[in-house]
Amino acid sequence: MEGAISNPPNTRIAVVTGGNKGIGLEVCRQLAGNDVTVVLTARDETRGTAAVEKLRELGLSNIIFHQLEITDATSIARLADFLKTRFGKLDILVNNAALGGIEYVRDPVYGSAREEELSGMDMDQRLGWLWENCRETYETAKEGLRTNYYGTKHVVEALLPLLQASTDGRIVNVSSHFGQLRLFRNEELKQELNDIDNLTEERLDELLDMFLKDFKAGTVESRGWPMAFSAYKVAKAAMNAYSRILARRHSELRINCAHPGYVKTHMTINSGLLTPEEGGSRVVAVALLPEGAATGAFFEDFKESSFV
Template identity: 70%
Template sequence: MILVPSRIAVVTGGNKGIGLEVCHQLAANGITVVLTARDEKRGSEAVEKLQKAGLSEIIFYQLDVTDAPNISRLADFMKARFGKLDILVNNAAVIGVEYIHDPVDVSVTSDKEHFSGMDASQRLEWMCKNSRETYNAAKEALQTNYYGTKNVIKTLLPLLQASPDGRIVNVSSMWGLLRLFNNEELKQELNDVENLTEERLDEVLAGFLKHFEVGAVESQGWPVAFSAYKVAMAAMNAYSRILARRHPELRVNCAHPGFVKTDITRNSGLLSPAEGAGYVTKVALLPAGGPTGVYFTLGAEATFL
């Protein structure tokens, strides 16, 4: 007879940055963690690194959140191995832009002094100036950050429901807040979770892509600068609230980890991955019966607006 550990977690995008640190922190709290990543080599190396640090209850599973059959295979593995899932941390995401590599500029991935003296707004301005927003990158952001995450949730939902205390933490961002929308009607609609549907969210995202393609993002009131990332995160926040209402037996929350030094930010952030992950882990480990359908920023409850 196989003994099932008391608590099981799945973390997407777990091979580096915030995801890797979330895996570390959950495992340090006695939770068996399934670390997933697109790249099998990098994922296996990440697990080996954690195991060498004394965290033995870490398992690797290769997962591309945009690959539906791949997600189904993960669900089959989890069902056969554990029969349930207690914590799902959806961390896998892309930034939705193409970064410009300036050969004259220093390498921001290796030069820690590059952002010295810059405050958060200056660092964000640097990110904007050194990126370009393309249709393909925007489409990838929606497919990964919203649809990929949603498909992972839907496929693993029966396993979460098999847990006595199933919970979902969607790693979000202050860039997903509705205050960034200049279309008041759309802002109100995305905040009206009692009437908002998944089908309507699909229509909203399709409308965004059409406006993006014809260069009408700003004129139609969508968020500007990293617009696809912001729209995808706003949609994921809205879906999280829909899900929380639909499944009161689960805890479904969003967690903003802060402005973190990761590949997505080209290491321009102010917090370390461990610091950012701490805020995500705190939400994942909230006491039983805690809040659901809530947005947390830096570990504290906040507004989706």
Template identity: 80%
Template sequence: MEGAISSSPSTRVAVVTGGNKGIGLEVCRQLAGNGVTVVLTARDETRGAAAVKKLRELGLSNVIFHQLDITDASSIARLADFVKTRFGRLDILVNNAAFGGVEYARDPAYASVTSDEELRGMDRDQRLEWLWRNSRETYDAAKKGLQTNYYGTKHVIEAFLPLLHASSDGRIVNVSSDFGLLRFFRNEELKQELNDVGNLTEERLDELLDMFLNDFEAGKVDARGWPAAFTAYKVAKAAMNAYSRILAARQPAPRVNCVHPGYIKTDMTAHSGLLTPEEGGRRVVEVALLPEGGVTGAFFEDGEEASFV
């Protein structure tokens, strides 16, 4: 369902990964509402097309669908070729697609039906504890978490950099998390290395992620001082934050920023969050639509620049 939309040189073009539900769908809706031509992407073609149909029923005709699995190199290449052929450039890339890095004890899609009563009256910490009790960390889930949240996102960025350079004001927005902050690392050397973006390289990031997976498989997460609870998600988001800073330092354009949307009620949190997808999407869109010439290599939380640590 690629549609027949074309975009004039004055109309910004955005690609949103994981756009068929949750935060991603809200980002698509809000960007389109701001006059941006949006390429909504999803792994599943049926769900992606249904999401576009839903937005068009709201009067947003400037949204089109294209299939994308961010862990599949050929899928990424097809999307990049499509955007190049159709638009010749990309102005905004929102990397939203993600995986929780754990297995849930109950189907997240139905958790909202069963969890509302249990969660009533709980604060953030209590809800996160509930989510942790209903989760299970496995090596396969941890590996998938890194492949999706770090490598998948990185490969999408690499594929679209030429098209972002073709824009007069290209920007990349990586949907991150406060779980990716370095304060969760219990190993000071790891924390300092990930924060030293002047010397940190992509190759060293690969080595650290390999080390993490080896430690995870060997049961050495605690001994090495990696983050506790939702370990793989925290490590992957910290790595993506670091990569974003490396990329921003390497080149002034496109601008690359990270944003924590908040603790949102989505499938990935088994609907245990405190904020709605609309609220989370708004925080992402605010960063995507920052004025020209703004900051790069920054982390945004609650609408403000914040520390990566």
């Protein structure tokens, strides 16, 4: 599958993580529909190649598969080598892969919410329903940070030289309104995470360690961390802060965060308000911003918004 397409000169190359389903799959479909050559990555080879087949059946031939488990350094290095040899550059990196940082009481596939169960519920009521169907443990919180923050960061670090080899390299980190700093009730923490002039990656590591310690000690609430899906919220806030730090350091790239909206996917047990197509289009719009557009910004609903 890797060798199956030819690549005309001047074609943009994109990598999408977690491209086998949900929002990631839609991002692949829409980018490919915009004449971008897409490397659809997935941690599971069978699920990834099936997703590429599905898109090819829709008439999209400019999509190839490459395995990528974002928590595995060897897997990341293999993807970087492949991109270097095959294309010598990368134009767009969409960091979409993530976990909910929770375990599901309902199976997210077979126990999916039926629309009649949720009809008439607004977003907060649906999120309340979702929370009732989830459980957050120390292990799921730790895995959430390891995947959503550190996994994403390690992919960025490995692919950065290839993005710099592009004339218009872009990173879109798929974020969430759950990563916005208003959800932190500890003012000092909120200020520190928003103080991009002074915040460092080392301090972000310390803050994430502190969060896990507090989680273990049962002091998440009293220490003012976000409540409910707390690891997910903390990981997305850390990823947002990292994106802002990187955007300052690499003014030659566009590095932005995009909230796709509340989307019906496995992550939300299908409880969202938007379809994956609608959610994906909010991410693709940021990936395809005009040259010279914003960097270091947070986007929601197709508009620049606030990290706070």
